[in-house]
Amino acid sequence: MKTDNSIKLEFPSKSSNEGFSRVAIAALASQLDPTLEQINEIKTAVSEAVTNAIVHGYKDSIGTIYITAKIRGKKLTVTVRDKGCGIADIEQARQPMFTTGNENERSGMGFTIMESFMDRVRVKSVPGGGTKVTLEKQLDIKQ
Amino acid sequence: MSAQFKIENSTLRVLLCGEIDHHTARSLCESIDLKTVSVKPQTMLLDFSRVSFMDSSGLAVVVGRKRLCDKLGIQMYIVNISGYPEKILRMSGADKLVEFKEDKNEN
Ligand SMILES: Nc1ncnc2c1ncn2[C@@H]1O[C@H](COP(=O)(O)OP(=O)(O)OP(=O)(O)O)[C@@H](O)[C@H]1O
Ligand SMILES: [Mg+2]
Numbered sequence: 001m002k003t004d005n006s007i008k009l010e011f012p013s014k015s016s017n018e019g020f021s022r023v024a025i026a027a028l029a030s031q032l033d034p035t036l037e038q039i040n041e042i043k044t045a046v047s048e049a050v051t052n053a054i055v056h057g058y059k060d061s062i063g064t065i066y067i068t069a070k071i072r073g074k075k076l077t078v079t080v081r082d083k084g085c086g087i088a089d090i091e092q093a094r095q096p097m098f099t100t101g102n103e104n105e106r107s108g109m110g111f112t113i114m115e116s117f118m119d120r121v122r123v124k125s126v127p128g129g130g131t132k133v134t135l136e137k138q139l140d141i142k143q
Numbered sequence: 144m145s146a147q148f149k150i151e152n153s154t155l156r157v158l159l160c161g162e163i164d165h166h167t168a169r170s171l172c173e174s175i176d177l178k179t180v181s182v183k184p185q186t187m188l189l190d191f192s193r194v195s196f197m198d199s200s201g202l203a204v205v206v207g208r209k210r211l212c213d214k215l216g217i218q219m220y221i222v223n224i225s226g227y228p229e230k231i232l233r234m235s236g237a238d239k240l241v242e243f244k245e246d247k248n249e250n
Contacts, residue, residue, distance in 0.1 A: 015166035022196075040196075040227045047198040051165045096235075104207055105168065109199045109235050116234060117227070 003031060006070035013058040013065050013082070015051075022046040025069050029076050032139040041117035042076065042137060048110040049080035049133045055101060057084025057131055074140035083130040090123050144171055148178050155184035162196035168204055175204075176211055187212055188246070192223035201228060202235050209241050222246040 007028055011017045022043040029042050046067075053065045066081040087093045094115075099108030114121045120136040144167035147158040157175055161167070179187065189208060194201070205221065212219040221243045224232065232238060 015164075018164050018166050019162060037227070043196060044198050044227060044231070047164055047196075051198065051200070055165060105165075105200070105203050107199055107202045107206065107235060109202055109231070112234065113199055113231060116230075 003074075004070075004072055005031060006068065009065075009067040009069075011065055013054045013061075013063050013084075015054055017065070018047055018050050018054070021050050021065075021067060025067070025078055028069050028071065029137075029139065032071060032074055032076065034139045038137070038139060042078075042135075045114045045117045045121075045135050045137075046078060046080070048114050049078075049135065052110055052133070053080060053082035053084065053131065055106070057082035057086075059085065074138060076135075076137050076139055078135040079132055080135075081130065081132040086127040086129050086131055087123070087125040088127050090125055094123065146171060146174050146178075148182075150182060150184065153185040154188060155179065155182050155186070156188045156190055158190045158193060160193040163194060163201040163204060164196065164198050165200045168200040172204055172207060175208060179208070179211060179215065179217065183215060184217060186218045186220070188220050188222045188244075189241075190222050190246075191225075191228055194224075194228055197228040197231065199231065199235075202231060202237060205232060205237050205241060220244045 009021060009024060025046045026039050026043045063082060063084055069078045092098055094111040096112040097108040099106045118135045118137045122134040125131040144161035144163060149156040209219055219241055221241050224243060
């Protein structure tokens, strides 16, 4: 397909990179002519995954975040990976309101938002090794 | 992200302008809380009409401000929210904590 495309991003886990990383993925997705609502949903889901890598994966240290995004046909697939602390119990982590973060700043809704805004969310994690979140969204369905 | 404050009678309007994420939320909360404590209004309106992006960090901003308002006896409302920020707050149950109001007269 002539629309097939892909990008890779690698950046330090600084919060100032949250904004540009979601905008970069949204710019790639815009090649599929999505609705504004779909673009906002993609931006939000990417922001959740990147923020998790920064605040949970690498906690108080700075590590590298790796993002890949590809377009195949009308489908967008984004992976966000860190080599941080990992998640011991993924099922528990995905529950709404579950958080190990600072209760004034985190609500435990990140995974729930990713699931609501994307078609599919896959999580692979190794405690002590890191976490990879894969987000998929089909963009030929207009709401 | 910045917050603009307007005080009318005993109502403090907090006009949120820009992107609310983990990067911007902490200083945003600090500036709102400072203003809230010094003004001690009867009512506070968190105005979302100029929010250009929001993720789960925005939810924590709302819940935390509601907690402070409760402590100070301030009635808090969310005004002019729509689209996916509203969806995020509703799916998290924040609409049961804070009342959402439409209010187009002041932008
Ligand atoms: N990349 C990651 N590395 C390590 N732990 C993670 C990672 N992503 C998520 N987690 C764990 O999963 C929990 C739930 O994540 P989720 O994004 O749903 O909520 P949160 O980040 O705690 O709060 P919110 O997203 O509402 O700000 C986190 O509190 C953390 O314990
Ligand atoms: Mg999160």
